[in-house]
Amino acid sequence: GVVAVCGIEPKTPDEPLSAAAESTISSLIEQTAIAIDRSMLVGESVKAAALEENEKLRTILLSALSHDLRTPLTSITGAVTSLRELGEKLPPEDRKDLLLSIEEEAGRLSRFIANMLDMSRIESGAVAPRSDLVDVAEVIRNVLERAKRTFPGKDTSISIAPDLPPIRGDANLLGQVLFNLIDNAHKYGGPAGAIIHARREGGDVLITVSDEGPGVKAADLERIFEKFYRSGRVDGRKAGTGLGLSICRGLVKAMGGAITAQSPAVRRRGTRIIMRFPVASRPKQEAAA
Ligand SMILES: Nc1ncnc2c1ncn2[C@@H]1O[C@H](COP(=O)(O)OP(=O)(O)OP(=O)(O)O)[C@@H](O)[C@H]1O
Ligand SMILES: [Mg+2]
Structure with missing residues (x-):
């Protein structure tokens, strides 16, 4: 035409x-x-x-x-x-x-x-995540309760710095990300369990989930965030779908944050997944959701 x-x-x-x-x-x-x-x-x-x-x-x-x-x-x-x-x-x-x-x-x-x-x-x-003021400590405490119910035999613990500032995002999605990370820590980490830390670092809120398992090879630290990437479980049981971490990265990015992996993490073993979110700039009138 x-x-x-x-x-x-x-x-x-x-x-x-x-x-x-x-x-x-x-x-x-x-x-x-x-x-x-x-x-x-x-x-x-x-x-x-x-x-x-x-x-x-x-x-x-x-x-x-x-x-x-x-x-x-x-x-x-x-x-x-x-x-x-x-x-x-x-x-x-x-x-x-x-x-x-x-x-x-x-x-x-x-x-x-x-x-x-x-x-x-x-x-x-x-997924257009909400941009609420999120009380990170509260989200972590809720996830901890859920994790204790879902993984009854496993040890999940938290350590949260006092007066942690809020971030902007979606409390439900953040909870979902944390739950996925705890699931991994228990699946691939050792019997020592998972620990969640949260603290402020400069203009960021830092949230980490660590385990003391066999860790992730240096060459795989980025690959584990790829869709469908997975390796077998240590105990020979089936691994998951290989989607968990790629979903976590998608959600964290959508909320304006970043997520990376570090290994070894604790006493030359283990894996630490590190998330950073900018501290919420100026609280608007809305209440923390
Ligand atoms: N804490 C960890 N320690 C050691 N390896 C890990 C850890 N977390 C993830 N991995 C490795 O990264 C791979 C990808 O993890 P991811 O959560 O994306 O998928 P998955 O757990 O296999 O399946 P899904 O989460 O979809 O059920 C895992 O199969 C595992 O090999
Ligand atoms: Mg997983």
Whole structure:
């Protein structure tokens, strides 16, 4: 179709254009047409490249998704079949094991689905985090309670500097990030448990989650934040989905903060995940949410 129309307003409308003027104008128009053509072509090939990238990502996502959904489903179906067919005849210990594996695998599935949803919300830009005044100490104390309930056998502790200033962000999202980090500390860290520190450093509030596990190799300190990056658990059990930390980074960035990993962290062992958020500049009239 028509892309552009060019009009000319001559100084002397009654006289015809001179041959020289006409040829100058038409060559100008031609050049312009070529430039427009070119830029449209470039635009289209950029779009095509982006679509291709998207397509690649979608393929990776789909294969990871189907793999990660299928594995736990197979375990659940297998366990349910055994219980239904042999339930009465099985020793109580085996029945307990089967029920436990159903519970664990169902938990994995639901975490995975929650992670996928978070991921797509971050990527579509639909997570527009709130910009409330957040009382970091209160968020940490709430997360601690949740962690104690979720990981009953594990030791989770906190150490919060007094008069910690508020940050701007979303208390729920910050809680979600911290919970993911505690989950990792317990999954990959040693039996020493997880400790959360919070203090002010210059114009930032620093929040760290540390463990005394085997740590992360120097070469992997950035990679662990990549989507789907994961390595096996020390105890040989299945690792998670590899999405937790990439979601954490997405959420922290969306709230104006930064998140990095440090290892070794404690006594030449362990991992420390460090988050920095700028101290909330000037409290507006809204209450801390
Ligand atoms: N505290 C830690 N100590 C040692 N390794 C860690 C620690 N936290 C994360 N990792 C490594 O980084 C990888 C990525 O972590 P991430 O939280 O993104 O995924 P995940 O825990 O495997 O799965 P998900 O959190 O989605 O259930 C983990 O598989 C693990 O290898
Ligand atoms: Mg994790």
